[in-house]
Amino acid sequence: MDNFTKLLNKYDLQVPRYTSYPTVPYWSDSPTPDEWVQSINTYMAKDKASWSMYIHIPFCETLCSFCGCNTSITRNKERGVGYVDVLLSEWNNYLSKVKSLPSKQLKQIHLGGGTPNFLSPASMESLLKPILDNCTIDKSEFEASIEVDPRRCTDEQLKKYVELGFNRISLGVQDFNIEVQKLINRVQSYESVEKVTQTSRDLGITSVNFDLIYGLPKQTMDLFKKTVEQTLKLKPERIALYSLAIVPWIKPSQRLFKDEDLPMGAEKRALYEYARKVLIAEGYIEIGMDHFALPEDSLAEAIQNHTLHRNFMGYTCKTSDVLLGLGVSSISETPDMFHQNEKVLTLYQEKVEQKQVPTLRGHKLTQDDIYYRKKVLQFMTELEVVIDDESQEQDIVSFLNEMISDGLVVVEDKKLKLTDKGHPFIRNACLVWDKRLRDKKPDAKTFSKSI
Numbered sequence: 001m002d003n004f005t006k007l008l009n010k011y012d013l014q015v016p017r018y019t020s021y022p023t024v025p026y027w028s029d030s031p032t033p034d035e036w037v038q039s040i041n042t043y044m045a046k047d048k049a050s051w052s053m054y055i056h057i058p059f060c061e062t063l064c065s066f067c068g069c070n071t072s073i074t075r076n077k078e079r080g081v082g083y084v085d086v087l088l089s090e091w092n093n094y095l096s097k098v099k100s101l102p103s104k105q106l107k108q109i110h111l112g113g114g115t116p117n118f119l120s121p122a123s124m125e126s127l128l129k130p131i132l133d134n135c136t137i138d139k140s141e142f143e144a145s146i147e148v149d150p151r152r153c154t155d156e157q158l159k160k161y162v163e164l165g166f167n168r169i170s171l172g173v174q175d176f177n178i179e180v181q182k183l184i185n186r187v188q189s190y191e192s193v194e195k196v197t198q199t200s201r202d203l204g205i206t207s208v209n210f211d212l213i214y215g216l217p218k219q220t221m222d223l224f225k226k227t228v229e230q231t232l233k234l235k236p237e238r239i240a241l242y243s244l245a246i247v248p249w250i251k252p253s254q255r256l257f258k259d260e261d262l263p264m265g266a267e268k269r270a271l272y273e274y275a276r277k278v279l280i281a282e283g284y285i286e287i288g289m290d291h292f293a294l295p296e297d298s299l300a301e302a303i304q305n306h307t308l309h310r311n312f313m314g315y316t317c318k319t320s321d322v323l324l325g326l327g328v329s330s331i332s333e334t335p336d337m338f339h340q341n342e343k344v345l346t347l348y349q350e351k352v353e354q355k356q357v358p359t360l361r362g363h364k365l366t367q368d369d370i371y372y373r374k375k376v377l378q379f380m381t382e383l384e385v386v387i388d389d390e391s392q393e394q395d396i397v398s399f400l401n402e403m404i405s406d407g408l409v410v411v412e413d414k415k416l417k418l419t420d421k422g423h424p425f426i427r428n429a430c431l432v433w434d435k436r437l438r439d440k441k442p443d444a445k446t447f448s449k450s451i
């Protein structure tokens with residue numbers, strides 16, 4: 001067994017992805033809906049406060065058998081129409097409770113899912129026009145992005161997105177190989193991805209992202225090389241290269257393929273390492289854990305300017321005081337609170353119709369949480385963190401002693417730094433800042449594996 005395989009075997013453990021700290025399973029002190037609204041009001045009262053918005057559209061016409069997102073499978077387009085009404089009620093409810101929202105700068109809006117292009121152009125307009133017309137936006141720095149499924153994205157939809165102000169688009173690609181696609185119940189041609197990419201660019205979209213996944217069933221190195229090659233032909237400004245997260249306890253449908261179909265451990269990681277090498281050679285810059293961007297893209301600029309940020313939407317270059325999530329299961333955050341909406345569509349809908357904030361759960365951050373959140377964020381974005389004092393250094397050296405002797409992290413210049421060799425193990429190293437998890441071990445099946 002070579003050295004790298006030994007490391008993979010040793011560190012391929014269940015660890016969080018750190019899109020938040022504390023991570024969701026460790027949220028404990030849930031705010032009441034009133035406390036949540038109060039927290040938004042507090043931070044929006046600040047001079048020059050700014051905010052971002054996330055809207056979740058849960059619908060998909062068919063289920064991809066690997067999917068770990070919160071989805072609702074239906075071909076009935078009318079459901080999208082009714083859902084838009086509920087989203088607008090939720091928005092109006094916030095407007096009545098947070099009076100300062102329209103006057104504060106909205107820096108970023110992101111539509112995710114599910115599949116946002118499940119909505120017709122007319123529904124999209126009836127959702128976004130009243131919202132955006134009511135917001136303060138500086139067009140020179142506004143970022144509006146949308147996730148689309150290229151199998152079902154029309155020119156008419158793309159035109160509507162541009163008309164509404166979208167300047168970024170993210171396409172679910174996953175893999176270009178037909179055999180892999182069949183196994184994940186997601187057959188989509190290269191031509192459909194090419195067409196959406198090209199039309200988006202022709203219409204003035206400045207940044208196209210592709211979501212790719214490594215570790216899919218029957219995804220061999222030879223097949224994946226072709227997927228990378230085809231991706232490079234279209235040269236998206238950004239690429240998210242996700243590790244397939246096997247979380248069957250959340251989505252039993254993932255078990256439609258067999259365990260033995262999945263590349264694991266070293267074989268799986270080799271797919272990422274291959275793509276990483278080729279993408280970097282083609283001029284892409286690696287962003288944090290699993291993202292790549294061309295140097296002109298704002299994500300790459302954020303790395304250089306040390307302004308990269310990470311939240312529930314992944315890596316982003318915009319920071320704001322409040323992230324407000326609308327829609328079923330959406331997560332919001334302020335500097336001292338997390339908040340998640342009901343995950344069951346009917347419950348979410350009922351609460352909104354009763355003019356309630358549709359709280360499922362959340363977390364009021366303690367001073368300790370705020371301190372460690374900063375450390376986790378810094379490590380996940382900059383790959384290094386300042387060590388504050390002697391005792392912290394001692395703790396790091398003792399907690400990470402194996403990773404240090406394996407050459408995966410180093411302690412030098414009063415900083416903890418991830419080495420190049422340690423890159424695949426960033427989540428394992430980040431555990432040192434996860435006070436909550438260190439105080440109380442998670443249940444065996446809480447997180448997906450690190451590789």
Ligand SMILES: C[S@@+](CC[C@H](N)C(=O)[O-])C[C@H]1O[C@@H](n2cnc3c(N)ncnc32)[C@H](O)[C@@H]1O
Pocket residue numbers: 060066067068069112113114115116147148149150171172173174211212213242243244245246247
């Ligand atoms: C909401 S979907 C993207 C938009 C649209 N629904 C589509 O699939 O084209 C978000 C992305 O999450 C990623 N994803 C979903 N389930 C995953 C899993 N189990 N492991 C890794 N990535 C996953 C996929 O790359 C997917 O494109």
Ligand code: SF4
Pocket residue numbers: 059060062063064067068069071113114115149172
């Ligand atoms: S990958 Fe996208 S289209 Fe497929 S089920 Fe998940 S959210 Fe829906």
